Amino acid sequence: MALRAEKKHTTRQALIRAAHDLFLAQGYDGVTVDRIAEVAGVSKRTFFRYFPSKLDVAFPHHEERLRHFEGLLARHLDPEDPLRGVARAVAAYVGFYQEAREDLLAEYAYVATSRELRARDADLDWQFETAITAALERVGTPPRRARILGGLVFGACRGLLFDWFSGGCRGDLHRLARELLDLLEDLARSRDPQAVGGPAAGARGPARRGRAPRTGGRDA
Amino acid sequence: MALRAEKKHTTRQALIRAAHDLFLAQGYDGVTVDRIAEVAGVSKRTFFRYFPSKLDVAFPHHEERLRHFEGLLARHLDPEDPLRGVARAVAAYVGFYQEAREDLLAEYAYVATSRELRARDADLDWQFETAITAALERVGTPPRRARILGGLVFGACRGLLFDWFSGGCRGDLHRLARELLDLLEDLARSRDPQAVGGPAAGARGPARRGRAPRTGGRDA
DNA sequence: GACAACTTGTCACCGGGTGTCAATGCCGGA
DNA sequence: TCCGGCATTGACACCCGGTGACAAGTTGTC
Incomplete structure (x- = not known):
């Protein structure tokens, strides 16, 4: 029962490779699934047996990375200081990106070529955000606060x-x-009224400042 | 030259209405463009003359809202305190949501039914985020800082x-x-070392704490 | 009323995605 | 070694989103 598995793996890699190369050369939208399958030496139908959609072949390691990140979250989370735990997990995760620079850069180039791809990327990001939220909740942060944080x-x-x-x-x-952290502290410091000293007219009460953004697309 | 414009407007509204109702009843994926066109009393080809894709009919007011928000940003932005300006713009914008509650809720219900729709929603959100970033830059914030903020x-x-x-x-x-703001201040306060007192072992220098998350999907 | 400009429907086509079925190849057991 | 079962594959037909082309119908203007 080894030859089977190996063949599957080989085919999968061939598809990923073919897709990657073609996307790089002609952009995501300029490549058909038929073509990917042809280059990989299989039929279109077989492509869809390996990937549920054309989009999925563009992010072949997402699942694995998400799980890795979730593992780091679970390992580093500290009930005494949830945010610090998240920060530790992130710090541990970032190495991934540092090392895979060249590959990431190439991928980034073709992700930018297609709106569909960008949208999917955002959807995947949302899963990471949700992982953080879930971790915060698991450690006692109330739901709304967890979402916001x-x-x-x-x-x-x-x-x-x-x-x-x-x-x-x-x-x-x-x-x-680390710079990002500095910036956050900056922010914290500037929340302190006397640190601003701008000519702004507004109320000078204890601290309170702005409100809250949003945006989003929905309609009626 | 008035009848033409009016007819166009009527057709557009009919398409939006039909799509909205159908999405609500059967979910985004359960509705075909043919069906939307049929209910609106036009042909499929005509649908695509009004909306570039099926996705677009689900967010018919996005463009207009984005422009509105950008206007608010431009009006409220304060070079002396960029973040406060953004906060003001957001505060002014939020009324939108407060008033359109019921409609938004209905839309939210069917946006959640489709991954494609969720992804598009995220992509639209990204445009709002970019608007904020651009506004911050326009007022002198350096690019990286603007992106992060x-x-x-x-x-x-x-x-x-x-x-x-x-x-x-x-x-x-x-x-x-306003609660969100409180939370931010909370955060700011807790960045001050002596406010934590947790059992954590780490260095107790001036302030510095975590690192920086990320996530994202790309691959090799 | 006639002609131009615009709008619409029909038709044919492409690409993504799926169900079905028959053929092929792998695997385990006798 | 041969055979039967099972997994994998290819071919085909089909659905749906999306587009180009063209002909027919409307609207606006002189």
């Missing part, structure tokens, strides 16, 4: 990562992550 | 909104937004 932390990190990708993955991610 | 603020708000939707849009959004 998860969004906040993840949003900031996604921003950083986006910038890092956009700049060609230059610079040490760990250092950048 | 945009992601942070937007992420937190999205978390809040998600929770609000999930809970059936109960509660006053403005109050919730």
Whole structure:
């Protein structure tokens, strides 16, 4: 029962490889599933037996990475200081990106070629955010707070990562992550009224400042 | 030249209405474009002359709302305190959601029925986040910092909104937004070392704590 | 009323995605 | 070694989202 499994693995790798190369050369939208299958030496029908959709072949390691991250969360989470636990897990996870720079850069290039792909990427990100939220809840953070904190932390990190990708993955991610922390502290400091001193007219009560954004697309 | 425009508007509304009702009744994936067109009394080809894709008919007011938000950002942005400006813009924008509760709730229900729809929603959200980032940059915030702050603020708000939707849009959004601010201040306060006192072993220097998360899907 | 401009429906086609079925190849047991 | 069972595959037909082309019908204008 070994030859079977090996063949499956080989075929899967061939499909991923073919898709990757073609996407890189012609962009996601410029490649048909038929073509991917042809290059990999199988039929279109077989492609869909390995991947539920064309989108999925573009993110072949997502599942595995998500699980890895969830594991790190579980391992590092600290009931005494949930956010610190999340930060530790993230710090442990970031190495992934630092090492896979070149590959990531290539992938990033073709993810940007298709709106569909970008949208799926965002959906996958949402799963990571949800993992953080779930971890926070598991350790006692009330649901709403967990959602907000998860969004906040993840949003900031996604921003950083986006910038890092956009700049060609230059610079040490760990250092950048530390900078992000500094920025958060900056923020914390500037929340203290007397640290601002701007000419703004508004009420100068204890602290309170802005409100809360949103956005989103839905309609009636 | 008035009858033409009016007819177009009528048809557009009919398509939106038909799509909305059908999505609500059968879920996004359970509805075909043919069926939407049939209910609206036109041909499938005509549907695609009004909306570039089936996805777009699910978010018919996105463009308009995004522009509205961008306008608010431009109006409220304060070079002396960029974040406060963003907060003001968001506060002004939130009324939208508060008032359209029932409609939003219905839409939320069917957005959740389809992964494609959720992904598109995330993509639209990204445009709002980018609007914030751009506004921050326009007022002098360096690019990376702007990206991170945009992601942070937007992420937190999205978390809040998600929770609000999930809970059936109960509660006053403005109050919730204020709560979000409190939470941020909480965070700021707890960044101050002596406020924690947990059993954690780590170095106790000036302040520094965690690192920085990320996640995301890409692969090799 | 006639002609131009615009809008619409029909038809044919492409690509993603799925069900069905028959053929092939792998595996285990006798 | 041969045989039967099972998994994998290819071929085919089909559905749905989306587009180009063209002909027919409307609307607006002179």
